[in-house]
Amino acid sequence: xxxxxxxxxxxxxxxxxxxxxxxxxxxxxxxxxxxxxxxxxxxxxxxxxxxxxxxxxxxxxxxxxxxxxxxxxxxxxxxxxxxxxxxxxxxxxxxxxxxxxxxxxxxxxxxxxxx
Amino acid sequence: xxxxxxxxxxxxxxxxxxxxxxxxxxxxxxxxxxxxxxxxxxxxxxxxxxxxxxxxxxxxxxxxxxxxxxxxxxxxxxxxxxxxxxxxxxxxxxxxxxxxxxxxxxxxxxxxx
Numbered sequence: 241x242x243x244x245x246x247x248x249x250x251x252x253x254x255x256x257x258x259x260x261x262x263x264x265x266x267x268x269x270x271x272x273x274x275x276x277x278x279x280x281x282x283x284x285x286x287x288x289x290x291x292x293x294x295x296x297x298x299x300x301x302x303x304x305x306x307x308x309x310x311x312x313x314x315x316x317x318x319x320x321x322x323x324x325x326x327x328x329x330x331x332x333x334x335x336x337x338x339x340x341x342x343x344x345x346x347x348x349x350x351x352x353x354x355x
Numbered sequence: 356x357x358x359x360x361x362x363x364x365x366x367x368x369x370x371x372x373x374x375x376x377x378x379x380x381x382x383x384x385x386x387x388x389x390x391x392x393x394x395x396x397x398x399x400x401x402x403x404x405x406x407x408x409x410x411x412x413x414x415x416x417x418x419x420x421x422x423x424x425x426x427x428x429x430x431x432x433x434x435x436x437x438x439x440x441x442x443x444x445x446x447x448x449x450x451x452x453x454x455x456x457x458x459x460x461x462x463x464x465x466x467x468x
Contacts, residue, residue: 285455345402
């Protein structure tokens, strides 16, 4: 099992540019989560999907952020336009359908730097 | 709203000794899960141990064990025979009916040779 795959590992961009982060969940998992980690706010949920449908996007900071899950094996998080305060590590996590386990598996994260 | 509190920003322990990391949480739910995740410098989030709230027995995974006190809403992690590879940030997390994880601020653990 390859685990949750995120790309890119690092992204450096200039303020105002569009940034797209990508995530491939573990095969067979039906829930996908996007988290952001900063020194000030720690780890916080941005959005999560169940069976490709967004369930809770209350953590998305503002309209500049959008997330999609066009199929069970791919999700994107887009920031347009990016700002320096978006600099953070962005994690994707997936969870299988067996509720009893309720374990989320994390990708390696994308470190985003907006200059 | 649920909250998770880790009151120890940093801790250190000598190799081979035992250390306990504290975590308290607040919730009105009766069914939930609690987790400890480890984040080494590589920044990968690694699941250390998991506890189901309806189970009274404390979870154990090799050198890692928890002390789960449901009434006190306390969930501490004990690491026995600490190893250099245990050096990392440790996050306590709560998962309730909404399904997402709510994290504490983390405890930075340093294991000294």
